[in-house]
Amino acid sequence: RxxxxxxxxxxxxxxxxxxxxxxxxxxxxxxxxxxxxxxxxxxxxxxxxxxxxxxxxxxxxxxxxxxxxxxxxxxxxxxxxxxxxxxxxxxxxxxxxxxxxxxxxxxxxxxxxxxxxxxxxxxxxxxxxxxxxxxxxxxxxxxxxxxxxxxxxxxxxxxxxxxxxxxxxxxxxxxxxxxxxxxxxHQERVKALAVLEQSVDLWHRRFGHLGYEGLGRLAKEGMVKGLNVTADQVKEAAEAKRTCEPCVKAKLTRVPHPPSGNVSNLVLQRVHSDVCEMPIKSMGGARYMVTILDEHSGFATVRLVATKDMVPDVLKEALTLMENQTGKRVREFQTDRGREYVNVRMREFFWDKGILHSTSVPYTPEQNGRAERLNRTLLEKVRAMLQDANLEQGFWAEAVMTACAIRNCSPVSDRGATPHELFHGYKPDVSVLRVFGCTAWVYSEKQHRNKLDPVCEKGVFVGYERGSKGYRVYLPQQRKVVVSCNVRFDEQYPQQDMTNIPMDTVSDDSDSDEEHSASDAGESGVIPGVGGGKSNGAGTTHDGGNIGNGTGSAGGDANIGQESRYPRRTHKAPDRYSPEPGKRHVTVAATTIPKEPSTYEEAINSPEAVHWRQAMDEEIASLHAQGTWRLEHPPQGANVIPGKWVYKLKRDANGGIERYKARYVAKGYKQIEGVDFDEVFAPTGCHATVRAFLASAAAEGMEVHHVDVRTAFLHGELEEQIYCEQPPGYVTGEGGEKCRLIKALYGLKQAGRAWHRKLEAILAANGFEISESDPSLFIKRVGSRVVRVLTHVDDLLIASNCASLMAEVKQYLAKSFDIRDLGAVSVFLGMEIMRNGGELKISQRRYAFDLVERFGLADAQPEAVPMKPNLVQLTAQGIGVVEQEPFEDATKYRALVGGLMYLAVVTRPDIAQAVYRLARYMSKPVPAHWEAAKAVLRYVKGTAT
Structure with missing residues (x-):
């Protein structure tokens, strides 16, 4: 500072x-x-x-x-x-x-x-x-x-x-x-802050605006642990008739329907469910919440989905999990007659599990009243929590997950126990609760910052992470949610207004009167850290102090009146988190940065399952629309090529996630030459051509736009007879059918050639000529107007000195292919492209810093030159290295030099000479060569722009 x-x-x-x-x-x-x-x-x-x-x-x-x-x-x-x-x-x-x-x-x-x-x-x-x-x-x-x-x-x-x-x-x-x-x-003032932390109003907000009657029962009957407020305090607050504005705005009183006299007396004897559509998409893309309620205990759980066709999958998972948690099985499942419940997939599931599926009479939601009442309770809490926190409605998914977990720790009947205790068999510990939407400071791990960066980031508390005993905190600057146990809170004041975050709104209309509500492929119902059957008392769950309420841990084990002489740091969890007998285990802080799954099973079981499922649905729809295959029984002895799903996160110039992409590809290495393919060559634009293309466009004042062709290879027509396995998760037919490929599927050895042949024919029909310098470059001239198209597989760069001519070319391509017009180019082949008037700049800044992070040099001092004179002599003549032992990890050395070589070839000619010298020792590097390679990377770190 x-x-x-x-x-x-x-x-x-x-x-x-x-x-x-x-x-x-x-x-x-x-x-x-x-x-x-x-x-x-x-x-x-x-x-x-x-x-x-x-x-x-x-x-x-x-x-x-x-x-x-x-x-x-x-x-x-x-x-x-x-x-x-x-x-x-x-x-x-x-x-x-x-x-x-x-x-x-x-x-x-x-x-x-x-x-x-x-x-x-x-x-x-x-x-x-x-x-x-x-x-x-x-x-x-x-x-x-x-x-x-x-x-x-x-x-x-x-x-x-x-x-x-x-x-x-x-x-x-x-x-x-x-x-x-x-x-x-003046300790009385500090003590007042301690009283405020444990005040009735604060616990009212921590419990998602639970009514005073319910809060009083929690305190009086000892239903939970860690609730530091007495029944008398709650009674005093109720008699004072304190007004909570978010409650007034969120809750309405309706005349209840008479309850059913047939009440279950066993856990999972009868389970209720409903689907509720929301008027706005969540931050994660969910549009529906699926609520599931055990009638006997009142325990509820929520699943979030983007589309209704995902409901059967999340129901199967949720019901199976509930059975595994309790050791009991679901006997009856009661819903309305929505299509998400009444379908072949659910009918087969109920048949296999021996579950009786009861449905309500059409247009009579009262017969599914418990699920309807649960929806109302959750939405009342969500509205109050969002109002209290000044948060945009797009945070409804985080709010509903938190509301459901809080409800399970609140009294919902006169049985003297919470749904959590009735379902799991032990009392929940609510000392970990914090006010939804309050300000939270998250400790930044050393590997994610340099020595001069702040040690924490300011965010908004948005819930509890399932399974990790951590807090979920939204970081507005990065527009992402991180999970950490190293969090400090300020619960006294509302979060600053965040209601201007742009969201994608959707229609309020439903497909049926029977369909009411919905969710993100997540799960809620249990607050991490509330149980485990045993507890060491308050303060044994998270290292999170309350900034606004004095010092202390999230569990409330600090005495506000006895301040430590030392600051409470957040980068190291206290000893109480060590996995010793009788103590809870707390996982290390982890951000929810999505990872690219390597298999179908990883994708559908990941936290981003909803996005990957949607991406796969889009891919399958595109494959069918293109007529990529038809199902046939292959002839005996035919070479059936296996396939696999490949998942990719498409990012923007700032590294943010632009979209989730799934592609079904053939394992082309299983093809047999002469049987499954012959010619395979297809030209792609080299980096020298890309640089020349951009330089000429800048010199001539041309606009450069980026166009992406969706499922480009599927436009190429095959001449060979090829069979492929059906995609995992999308197998259809009577059994034994394989995909007879009509179009070129990604992964086939001839797919690139077939696509380029198709694209070349389309462009030639529109008056384009192939450049003599590079077959991936196409040029069209109409008088003084010029348009150039550079192709690299399914990515096209279009440059023109005439906006109308460029628009004509885009329209022509759109008639033949399904394209995405990305506008002015900003990222192409990993290069960040920036335009400033008549000047175009290309950079690989993000790639360079990823390389620095990958090899652990984020905190290293930059070098002033790529290679110092003594190292130049060393790498030229091998002086002093003959007697050295070989470097312990030659593969690591090759990986570093290869990464540097890519930089040198694309955008960094200033390191080309140094990389050339290092590349001479790829087979048998010694420690001196490794240090020289790291010096080049440190130079890149200091000069990356």
Whole structure:
């Protein structure tokens, strides 16, 4: 944190020693405080605010109660407050402060603080702090007092400067700063914060705006553990008739339908379900929530899906999981008559499991009343939580998952236990609960930041992670959700308004009157850390303090009135998280950055299953639309080629996810030459052609646009008779049928050639000619108008000096192929392309930094040149390396040099000579070569733009 050293000198005429006592010889020793009575308002004084004064000669307070170890003196310093008053200090002592900074909460002791009755202020002298070894930095109206080598108790000593005090510049006086500190003598205020944390209103919000009656039952009947509020407090709040605005906006009272007299008396004896359509897509793309309710216990779970055809899959998974958790089996399943429940797939599932499927009479939702009531309860909580948090409606999926988990820990019947306890057999521990939508600070792991980056990121708490005992926090700047147990919260104040985040709205219409609600392929129902059958009491689940509520862990095990002398750091979990007997295991922090699955099974079982399923559906629909195959029984002895799903995350120039892509490909290496294929060559644009294409376009003032051809290879027609396996997850027919390929499927050896042949014919019919320099470049001239098309498999670059001619070419291509017009090019073949007027810049910045991260040099010092002279001589002649042992991992060396070579070939000719020298030792590198290669990468790190 940069800043100038704060001035900390004496006023004219002052003369002080370290103790602040007067000098010898009877000379009058007068200290003038820079602060005047007009600088600070009376209400600030009454709140016990301390001022850091860069012009004050010593520390002073007008309140004797602030001081401990008080010492009376006869010849104390004479003070003037700048308004004409004068007095002599009768003594001094030391003050113990509780300070609040971004690093945490500290206990700091300041010595030699003089008691000056009638002063009207509490003053800290910047000069005194400076002499005591503190460092004072001021920047942009803020001031920071730093100390070095701060001890962290069990964590040891941190050898760096930490902010132990923070303050802000006062208005109208550039030398006075209000500090964010409090004395131990004012501990009543801190205790008030502790009371606030455990207050009825706070627990009301933590429980998703649960009614006072339900909250009182939780406290009175001891249904949960970790609830630090009494039934009397709840009763007092209810009698005071406190108004909760989010509750008023979210909840309506309706006349209930009479309950059914036939009530189940066993867990899973009867399970209810409903599908609810939402008016807006969630952040993750879900449009429906599927609610599942056990009638006996009242335990509920939620699944989120993008389309209704996914409902049978999530129902099967959810019911199987519930049976495995309880050791019991579902006997009856009650729903409405929506098509998502009444279909062949569900009928077969119920038949195999021996489940009776009961349905309601059409247009009579009352007969599925329990599921309907569950939907209402969840949506009431969701509306209240979103209102309370000032969050956009697109966060409904996160809210409904949290609401369902909270509901399971709340009383829903008069049976004296929560649904969680009735279903799982043990009481939940609610000490981990936090207010949905509150501000949260997440610790950034070292591998994700450099030494100068902040140690944490500010986000919004959006729920509890299933299975990892972590908190889910949305980071607005990165537009992603991370999961971590190293989180600190501020639950006192609503989150800043986030209702302007753009969302994709969808129609409110349903396909049927029987269809009501919906979800993202996620699951909710259990708050991580609430159980396990055993508990060590509050505070054994997460390392998350409450910023706004004083210090403490998420479990509430810290005593607000007994501040530690050391800041609570968030990068290391306390010992209570170690997997010892009797203690819960907490997983390491993990972000929910999607990964590319390698198999179909990984895709459908991943957290992003909804996206991968949608991508596969689109691929299958495209394959059928193109007439890629027809199902046949292959002749005996035919070579049936296996296939596989390939998954890819398409990213934008900033590295964000643009779309999920799934492609079904043939395993072409199983083809037999001469039987399944002959010619396979197909031209693609080389990097030299791409650079020349972009350079000429920039020089001639042409616009360059990017067009992607969807399922390009499927347009190529095959001449051979080839059979392929049906795609996993989409097998149809009576059994034994294989795909007789009509079009070229990705993965076939001749697929690229067939596609290029088709594209070449289409462009030639539109007047394009093949360039003599590169067969992947096509040119068309119409008078002075020129349009060029550069092809690289299914990616096309189109450059033209005439916008209408470019539009004509796009329209012509769209008639023959299914294309995506990506507009002005920004990313092509891994190159980031930026335009500034008549200038085009190409870069591989993201690839370069990925390479740096991959080889563990994120924190390394950059090099000024690719290769130093001594290494040039070393790599040229092999001097000094003959006697060295071979490098321990030659494959790693080859991978690094290969990565550098790709950079050199595409955008970084400045490292070409160094990479050329390193490439000479690919077979038998020695440690000296490895160090030289890392030096090149460090140079790339320092020059990547």
């Amino acid at each position: 940069g800043g100038n050293r704060g001035a900390a000198g004496n006023r004219a005429g002052s003369n002080r020693g370290d103790s602040g006592t007067s000098g010898d010889g009877g000379r009058r020793n007068t200290f003038v405080l820079a602060t005047t009575i007009d600088d600070v308002s009376q209400h600030i004084q009454s709140q016990g605010k301390w001022i850091l004064d860069t012009g004050a000669g010593l520390h002073a307070t007008d309140c004797k109660d602030d001081l401990i170890d008080y010492v009376e003196v006869e010849n104390g310093p004479i003070f003037k407050a700048g308004f004409g008053g004068e007095g002599r200090s009768p003594g001094y002592g030391k003050v113990e402060f509780v300070t609040y900074t971004e690093w945490g909460t500290f206990s700091v002791t300041v010595t030699e603080v003089w008691y000056m009755p009638g002063l009207g202020h509490r003053i800290l002298s910047a000069g005194r702090l400076d002499k005591k070894g503190c460092r004072i930095l001021a920047n942009n109206g803020r001031i920071f007092v730093q100390m070095e080598n701060v001890s962290y108790g069990g964590y040891g000593t941190l050898h760096e400067w930490l902010d132990v005090m923070e303050g802000r510049l006062s208005e109208g006086n550039s030398g006075v700063y209000y500090m964010n500190i409090h004395t131990k003598a």
